[in-house]
Amino acid sequence: MAAQFTRKEVEARNQRDNAAIIIDNVVYDVTPFFDDHPGGVEVLLDNAGKDASQCFHDVGHSEIALEWRQQFVAGEVVPEEHWPVRSRDQQAQQAAEPLTLATLISVWGPPLVLAALAALFYMYLFP
Template sequence: MSTAKYTRKELEVHNHRNNAVIIIDNVVYDVSEFLDDHPGGVEVLLDNAGKDASQCFHEVGHSEIALEWRQKFVIGEVVDEDKWEVVSRESAALEPAEPLTLGGVVSVWGPPVVLALLAVLFYAYLFP
């Protein structure tokens, strides 16, 4: 059985309640029947209908069950010429964090430490 292929241009018109299609990682999903059942609400699906929703989908962080369940909505994939690079969830999560700097530590811990010292001094002044 061959998989249906769609261009991104073809899918742009599938952006309303009765005909909502989204693209996630170059796979095309017809979510028209799922709109009212979507735990995140109808709006998020309609906002992404007719478009690539990969980034939005991965930013939310779906459960493994949701990842498996979405397979029942697959209707095809994007044609090879229109495919975008797929960023795996693991590599996105492993991006290096910003290095810890003295300025960062002072900006985060400075105000609470100063307020704590002022509170101690004020307490010592009032209750010798």
């Protein structure tokens, strides 16, 4: 089973030589990562010991970043201190409108009506 940490334990790990960060209830030991982070040392140090989920997602980190962070997993936050996670899927679902007949008509309706009118006009002009 993965190691578990309380948020208080993580809070104590806020130094350059011992830094942990929480992203989506997973604890990352970013101590060896400072010099390699493309976003710089400062932002990691500012967030050391804290929950950086919001910041991490706001940056819009790439798939590469998501894969890379796996290397630094130290464990997870104890279940009773979990915060709700906004997964990528949830975000995508919120962004994507469901494809209904009404959406189809509102998108395709006007150009189709215009095309039909143009065709009728053409047939009227050149019978």
